[in-house]
Amino acid sequence: MNASAASTVVTRVGDGRPGRATGPARRAVAVVVAALVAVLTFGTAPAHAARTSLVVDEAIQARLGSGFDGTVLTVTPLDDGGYVVGGLFWSYQGTPVGPLVRLDADLELDHEFSERFGTEYARLSGVVRDVEPLDDGGFLVAGDLFSLDGVALADLIRLDADLRLDTDFQDALGGPTAFDSSDPSFGSAIETIAPEADGGLLVGGAFDRFRGEPVGTLVRLDADLRLDPEFAAAVGTGFDGSVEVIVPTSDGGYVVGGSFDGFQGTPSTAFARLGADLRLDTEVAARASGLLSADSLVTAISEVEGGYLFAGRFTTGEGAQLGELLRLDTELRADLGFTSVVGRFGGNASGLVEEVVVLPDGGYLVAGDTSEYRGTPVGNLVVLRYVTVDLQPVPDRFGSPEGDDVVGFPVAVQLDATVDPAGEAVVYAASGLPSGVTLDPTTGLISGTPTTDGLWAVFASAKTPGGAPDQQMFLWAVEAARAATIQGDPAPGVLGETYEFAFDIGGAPAPGAVEVVDGSVPDGLALSATGVLAGVPTRTGQFTFTLAAANGVEPAARRTVTLHVTRAPIGQVALEVAHAQRLAGEQQTVAGTGFAPGEGVELVLSSVPHSLGTVAADDAGEIRLQFDVPAGTPAGRHTVTATAVSGAASVDFEVVAHEPTDPAPTDPTPTDPAPAPTEPATPSPGDGDGTPSGRSGVSSSGSATGAVRSEVLATTGAELAPWGAGAAVVIALGLLLVRHRRRAS
Known part of the structure; x- marks a missing residue:
């Protein structure tokens, strides 16, 4: 689809209304939706x-x-770079001429040549359809020819x-009526001639008689202008329509074009x-009939x-219209891609191209009954040249590191195209641009x-004037627009x-420097x-410190x-205590290792944080x-936690309700080597969970590195109370028994 036919694909993004997603996530979804819409609407881009x-x-x-004021039917290149032009016209650039003229290499009129056929006293009357230069400087001229200098002409003449x-040539041919048609409405014009190396001549057209004898629309004359019977027999009924052009091939055959539907019934x-x-x-033949309709020519x-x-x-x-110029390969397979290279002719009654000549620089000299090309006014003679335009890809303006464009802030996108040959003007166009x-x-x-x-979805294009x-x-x-954020x-x-x-710096547009x-x-x-x-x-x-950023x-x-x-x-953060058991009010020592030198370490005793x-x-x-x-710390397991930037560690110890049973305290000097495991102490009556006495340590991950950490903290003391009460009763009974025995003695 071309740019002028493209429509806008709009997906609203980030409008900030309640209940709707905003920001990058919504815009990402919008891009997917827009891309799908573009593909469905315009197809996949090649x-x-x-x-x-x-x-x-x-x-x-x-x-x-x-240029010419009528139809140009034939253009024949000459060795000096000029052209002989024939057709049905009466003037060239306002100068009266006959139906046969010569133009030089700059397409300027050769007045001496043209006056020979276009003056009042020596006018060539008729329509010139083909011209072939001869080695002696003369020409063979064919078409619908009537008279020259008052002499009646056949449809094929020779000029010296x-x-x-x-006149000898005309007499040998058979006079003015040599080529004729049995059906006057069909016409008898000669459309094309092709001289051969042996002096013979191929003739094609709309005739069906030669010297009164039935022939096909393609015949061969020998050097004496007599009909070649072997050629005629081989052609037989020939083509069922007019033969317009004949091109000999290197293998001795011919490529033939015209207004026909078949050959010998095929x-x-x-x-x-x-x-x-x-x-x-x-x-x-099958390829031709499979490609073209019956009205093709x-x-x-x-x-x-x-x-x-x-x-x-x-x-x-x-x-489907393929236009007025069609390229085929050596096997006569159509190059349909060429139709995108060449434009359409038109403007006049037929808009038909009658002649095309390949120029030395690769361009084409095109003639016919046309007055415009690609909608641009031209004459019936026009020179076309190849021009290549390359519009450089335009990156998507979405999700760039600099951020998307923003409502209320100026934008600029430069389209860039190169042209070959250089120097040709370029015209840019775009559809689907954002509002404003x-x-x-x-x-x-x-x-x-x-x-x-x-x-x-923006469609941009670049072309040269008159080009695709x-x-x-x-x-x-x-x-x-969104305010800046940090x-x-x-x-x-x-x-x-x-x-x-x-x-994380946000905002739309992206903020300037953060300071x-x-x-x-x-x-x-340093801050970038x-x-x-x-x-x-x-x-x-x-x-x-305080940062600031602004975006307008x-x-x-x-x-x-x-x-x-x-x-x-x-090293690894670790913590330990000097005593595995302490009474409330007694002194405890905690030591830790693995912290960063000089950093602050916060210590907390729990279960109730202190x-x-x-x-x-x-x-x-x-x-x-x-x-x-x-004082008042309940009996049970308690934890000391150390927290710092380097990490955290914790260690447990037990608060008991009676004199601790652990051995003499060990000084938890951090510089000592890692302490050897201590033997578990015999549990006291209140040590219901059997936790060993001695040092206890926990690593930075919180797992125990020394004695096993109990998951029961202050509440553990309450569970030991029945055992303590039972022990007190036993002791009291023992004391009473001793006193009774002393009195008895």
Whole structure:
């Protein structure tokens, strides 16, 4: 589909209404929807290739001016670069001429030649349909010819080098009525002639009699202008319509075109190939009839590299118009891709191309009954040249790192096309542009200020004047304006180690540079304009600073954050206590290792949380704290937890209701080697869970590294009460028994 026929695909994105998704997720869905709509509407785009087309040579067209005022039927190149032109016309660029003229290489009129056939006293009367130059400087001229200098003519004449009529030739041919038709309504014109190396001559046309004898529409005359009976016998009934053009092939055969439907009763629409024995190539015949409809017509054939270029009128059997120029390969298979290269002729009564000549530079000289090409006014003689336009792909304007375009903010997209040959003007076009955006067709710059958010499928094209457009499609997203935002809390850093943290910077359009407006980032770190904090910290401490970003939408963004820089941890964080059992009110000691030197470590006693304070790790990453077990702490298992940037660890110990049974305390000096496992103590009457006494430690992951951690904390003391009461009763009974025995004695 071309750009002018494309429609806009719009998907609204991010409108922020309640109950509707906004932001990147919604826009991603919108892109998928728009892409599907574009494919369903316009089809799958083929792999991009530059667009080549045949366009009018404007410089030559300007020199041609009004050109001929009638139909041009034949153009014959000459060795000097000029052309002999025949047809049914009366003037050239306003100068009166006859139906036969000569143009030089610049398509200027040869007045001396033209006056021979177009003056009042020496006028050639009739219609010239074909001309063949002779080695002696003369010409063979064929068509519907009536008279020259008052002398009646046959439809085939010979002119000498002085452009005088060769009357001997006419007499030998048989006079003015040599070629005739049994049906006057059919006509008797000779359409084409083709001299052969042995002096013979092929003649084709609309006749069916020669010297009064029935013949086909294709005959051969020998050097004495007598009918070749063997050729006539081989052709037989021949073609069932007019023969317009004959091209000899290298194998001795012929490619024939015209207005016919078959040869000797075998269908072969508009063109055929005959072998050297004049037998029909049935494969080509079937190909011709399968391609073209009965109203198709071949008027001229030129040999081109890799095949042939046909002129005429071409319609498929299904009614599709193939235009007035058709390219075929050497096996006469149609190159339907050529129809996208060449434009349509028209304007006059028939719009028919009668002649095509291949120029040395690869262009074409085209003649006929036309007055326009690709909608551009031209004369009945026009020069076409190949021009290639390559519109560079336009990246989708969606999801780029810089963000989408935004309502209310100017945008600019440059279309860029290259042209071969260089120097040709380029005309740009685009459809489906966002609201508020326009295209400069001369420069290819798309610019403006979008007024509506959404997603558009844009079809852009570039072409030379009169050429076919090269097209590209791209998606263009425009989102509603959103104020800038800054999100994210920087992770802690470690002294001397590489650090990087990217703040999440949002907003539409994307904010400008992110800046520190209060405080300072840690020494050794730097903040990029895009909000990335990176570097190698050179000093420990706590650093608080404020960031700001703006994008033209109020309010501007501000965010205050704190970044902790500590020394690297010495090892795995671990914690231990000096006593496995303590009475409420007694002193306990806790020690830890593996922390970062200098970092603060917060200590908490639970089950009911009780802060023990914060201590700083020494240069070895160790801590040590003595504290009193709070009075009133219930009996049972309790936990000390240490928390720091480097990690967390915990350790359990038991609060008992009587004198602890554990051995002498072991000093939990952190610098000692890892403690050897202690033997479990004999459980006291209150030690219902059988937990061993001695040191107890827990790693940073929370799993026990020393004694097994009980999952029962303060509530464990309540479960020991019945055992304690029973023991007291036994002791009391024993004391009473002793006193009784003492009294008895």
